[in-house]
Amino acid sequence: MDLKSYKTSADIYDELLTTQKRARPGMGQLVNFLKRSSLRELNERRRNAELAITTLGISFTVYSEGDNIDREWPFDIIPRVIRQREWERIQQGLTQRLTALNLFINDVYNDGKIIKDKKVPTDLLRSSRNFRKECIGMQPVLGVWAHICGTDLIRDADGTVYVLEDNLRVPSGVSYMLENRNISKRVLPELFEEYHILPMDDYPTQLFDTLSSISPRPKDFPEVVVLTPGIYNSAYFEHSFLAQRMGAELVEGQDLVVGDDDCVYMKTVEGLSRVDVIYRRIDDLFLDPEVFNKDSVLGVPGLMRAWKKGNVALANAPGAGVADDKVVYTYVPEMIRYYLGEDPILPNVPSYMCSDKTQLDHVLKNIENLVVKPANESGGYGMYIGPRESKRRTAEMKRLLKANPRNYIAQPIISLSTVPTLCDNNIEPRHVDLRPFILQGDRSFVTAGGLTRVALVRGSLVVNSSQGGGSKDTWIVADTPGGDS
Amino acid sequence: MLARVGERMYWFGRYVERAENMARLISVNTNLVLDLPKVKHIWGSMIDITGSPSEFNQRYQRVDERNVIKFLLEDDNASLSAAVRRARENARTTREIIPAEAFERVNELHLYVKKNVDKALRREGRHRFLADVMNLCHQLTGLLAGNMSGDTAYNFIKIGRNLERADMTTRILDVGCLHLMQPDTVVAEYENILWMNVLRSLTAYQMYRQHVHDRVNGEDVVDFLLRDMKFPRAVGHCLGEVYECCAQLPRQDATVRAISHAQRVIAGCDVAALLNSAKLHEFIDDVQLDLAEIHRSVRDTWFGAQVVVEQEQTQA
Known part of the structure; x- marks a missing residue:
């Protein structure tokens, strides 16, 4: 393929080529590979990838499509390459961040020191939709609340990596990250010889170890289960995948029961069997109809009681989502300084808090050049992207902002970096983000890479798979001595 | 093993078998009608076999070939289609337990029935449809016997x-x-x-x-x-x-x-x-x-x- 028509520009960072069309450090092998492959060969590899996806049954579910709810996973075969040297710094930054976030969550449900010391405003928590008063005074094992975190990273025009958001409730995507690697091993085996790519398939083992480390009955084989809302959930494939890889039971709420002794049991053909750790993939409000949503049939009556008594561990802990709020997000650098006495390694995207009058005025005045996000939504829903919206939607957004400023934050538009992507008849740059997964139990762990999501439509910044995004395998490549990387 | 998973396996086994039995029953009775054209009660007896005369009577006035076959093939609850649909649903929720090909087969069976069931309402298309259903059920049973511990x-x-x-x-x-x-x-x-x-x-x-x-x-x-x-x-x-x-x-x-x-x-x-x-x-x-x-x-x-x-x- 000829890369001459591959467009780069000064205001977007392309991860493959510089604006002078030179390969960036570490990209030499990939550039050579693309140059020596014909379109026919690449399409052949793409077909192989599609075949692998079908036979491996890798699917994701889209809500409300009636009968045909399972869709095949959209995958682009050209990998995204990141150098190990850069990755190590990102890993440290992610570990630092999750450590501080866990200290913050534990603090706000217990002593509230950070509020007393006036580092965050008092009403910040009261107005957070994910603050759970039922969790006040709770001390989970190891003081950790968010054991599994998916943090979204983006790269701005100058190449700086920013944290866009932390997902501390039930982050998903890790199974696709692992399956993407399986597929690229099948379709690009020769590139694995040219690069030294860090393996990532130990994630299920690491997850199992993390979950085991918070068991209330420390022993060799704690009973770990994955709690799913069921087959109609969009991430069911992943729930089933992780349960299988960890050798854990995949349970639904109806399979669990809380006994008179306030312990959790699962109903097996042998009878009731005690459960130690629940990796729950259902939201807080559906966990326990006795405490939260009374109509929930997904949860387990009495589960919160069992958790508060320390008879079962929940990952992530209920209430951990308090730090998942986009307003709380703006204080994470402050938390890192406050709890750890360190400077943040990874910067936040600069954000305007609409609850502050001056900042709100600035946002309203410059709204056409900003992105406005609801504080508590995920999946890209309800997002307003200034330069692309109609006058009517802009007026509507302004009205919403004035009515409920606490519900929104605004950020300057970050022109997400681009990577080469196999499009209809060419290789073109497409915007990407990255979601690595961070674990914290008795140790911390960061995946070698993460799930790269790519906006398949030219110029689009929306990478969510529910809204037409695709994905790529992400390679963290070791610096080989003497090589050009 | 989870009790729920055990239960779904049990019903999966039952519904695959039920689908095959329904196909067999309809097939043989269709032949019998050709041998005994004067016997009136044959179609009614098929409703008795499936144990669902009250459901049938709620929906149909007359016990005749067309209504009985329609009921046995398409009814929401007591029909061959319903049995296949439920077999698939039970397999779908236990995909990590049964061999991957078994789900593919039962899915294929489901799609086949959905697409072709109306051809079996008339006698000329019935034999082919029922024979195909029985074959797919046999394939599934054989596949489980051959691939499952x-x-x-x-x-x-x-x-x-x-x-x-x-x-x-x-x-x-x-x-x-x-x-x-x-x-x-x-x-x-x-x-x-x-x-x-x-x-x-x-x-x-x-x-x-x-x-x-x-x-x-x-x-x-x-x-x-x-x-x-x-x-x-x-x-x-x-x-x-x-x-x-x-x-x-x-x-x-x-x-x-x-x-x-x-x-x-x-x-x-x-x-x-x-x-x-x-x-x-x-x-x-x-x-x-x-x-x-x-x-x-x-x-x-x-x-x-x-x-x-x-x-x-x-x-x-």
């Missing part, structure tokens, strides 16, 4: 399959009895054809001929289908299979007792006397109660309090 999951599938099979065999025998008890409907000269038909609907004709050397007669047919230990669709054989599977499961005492009881009842009966005193129908009723008791025991012992409402409704 004989573990707890497979045991539950086999328990479901054999209870369903035993149940269907007793229902077909029962309908044979009903006809015999109404001398005005079946003339003596057709008796032979009726019993042959009973055997055919269970694919038992060939095996019967190989193992029973007398001509086809009521006493021998009933004896063969109730008590034979080697023919896969004979009630005696099915109970033997259920017994073997249950004996490998934990806490099996009550269920094994229920099975033994049913086995003793069947072994001890005097078929000739039952036929002569027209008491066979009552006896078969008792056997069906015994089968229902085994089902209840399986459910209560291993599936806990998990009652899947929709599925319970279709248990006779």
